[in-house]
Structure formats: structure tokens, C-alpha cells
Amino acid sequence: MVIGGLGALTAAEYWIALSVHSSPLLYLAPIALIKAWLIVQYFMHVRQLWGEEEVES
Amino acid sequence: MKAMAAARPRYDRLAMNRLGLWLFFLSESMIFLILLMTRFYLLGTYRPEGLNQPLGLTITVILLLSSLTAYRAETSMAHGDRQGFLRNLLATILLGTAFLIGVVGFEWPEAPHLGIIPQEGFGIAFFSMTGMHAFHVLTGVILLTIVYLNGRRGAYSAESHWGVEASVKYWHFVDVVWVFFYPVLYLIR
Secondary structure (H helix, E strand, O other): OHHHHHHHHHHHHHHHHHHOOOOOHHHHHHHHHHHHHHHHHHHOOHHHHHOOOOOOO | OHHHHHHOOOOHHHHHHHHHHHHHHHHHHHHHHHHHHHHHHHHOOOOOOOOOHHHHHHHHHHHHHHHHHHHHHHHHHHOOOHHHHHHHHHHHHHHHHHHHHHHHHHHHHHHHHHOOOOOOOHHHHHHHHHHHHHHHHHHHHHHHHHHHHHHHOOOOOOOOOHHHHHHHHHHHHHHHHHHHHHHHHHHOO
């Protein structure tokens, strides 16, 4: 699910870079932020810092 | 004192380890943030047209896939699936190595032929940013290899695998950095 979202967003980035000619940064910056959030939230389990998601290690 | 220590929650040590790791990520982020800011300060949104876009996309997909296998490796260990852990960690190491080969073996030798010279203009930003990131990928691959070898010796269990968790989180951090570097180097203009 998460990797599908990351893949779709990466494809969107690539498409934007090829087809949007004026200020693609306006679209690319929010996409990069969403991708980073997905990784930090679901792969890095940042919520563990607040004790909301406890996985024994 | 002993009674107080006994009353302390058991996960204190793990929570402190995690906090320390995230503080380390924060300090590392400063280095990458400075590189990003330098790129925009020196060049604005300029990028040369000749960059190898298919290669940039390919190595990005490779790194994203490595995050999935790293996640699976950690989850497998958390559930006591040692074979799944070893299989996914090995896949992560191989994908990380493929990313390194893509950058250092293909992108770097090709860049000067596309007019991206390390000593000038875009080349300074390009080689600094990809170089610093590739160095972190290399250290990540080394770290994951050590964890893999330890895992083969049975050093981790479902109850105790902080080494696995920390190294996998580091790998995800390296991926997050590339999430920002990829559009900034290859896509914006």
C-alpha cells in the first residue's frame, strides 16, 4: 500500500518534470514532502517516539 | 534505589535508544539541508537538459524498493521469522549496492560528457550532493551487512533486535534524503 503510493508519487514527479514547463517546483516540493511523510510515518514508525506504537526490539 | 530502578518501565532503554537515533537523524539532516540550500543559492532552479533521466528514475525506484525490503526484514524479525529477515535484508543490501553502482559506476563517469564538470556550476552541487548521499548509502550497506552476518549467527530475536531496528531506520533515513535530492537534482528547472 505505502510502496504503491510512493511509486505512484514518483511516477507523478517524473511526469510533472517532463510536461510542466513553468515552475514544476511548486508541484514537486509537496510531492516530496508527502513521500517523506509516508516513509517516516509507516516505515520508520516515528510514532514510537511518543509511545503510540510499541514494538518490542 | 533498587526499588526505584525495579519500578522503572522496562522499555526505558529502548525509548532512549530511539530518541538518540532520531536526534542523530536530526543532526545528519542539517548536513543535507545545507547542501540543498547551497544548490538553490548557487543555481536557483537551473538544471542542465542533458541529465540521464531514465537512470535517475531507475536508481530512485531501486532505493524505494530497498526501503520496502528493509521494512519487511525488520517486520520479519519482530515476528520471529529469521529466514524472512535474512532474505529481505540480503535483498536490501543488493538493492543498495545496485543504487551505488548506478550513481558511482554509471552516473558519475557519464556526467562530464554531458557538460556536468565537478569543478564548476551545476557539477559542484551535483557531485557534492550525490557524493554525500552515496557515502551514506555505502555506510548503510556496510551496517546492514554487519547486521546480516550477526543475524546469520542468531544474534537477534523477536524480543531483542535493536540492532536490526536501528540499521533499518538508518536505511529509511537515507531513502528520505534521496526523496528530496532526486527532484532537486534531476527534475526541477
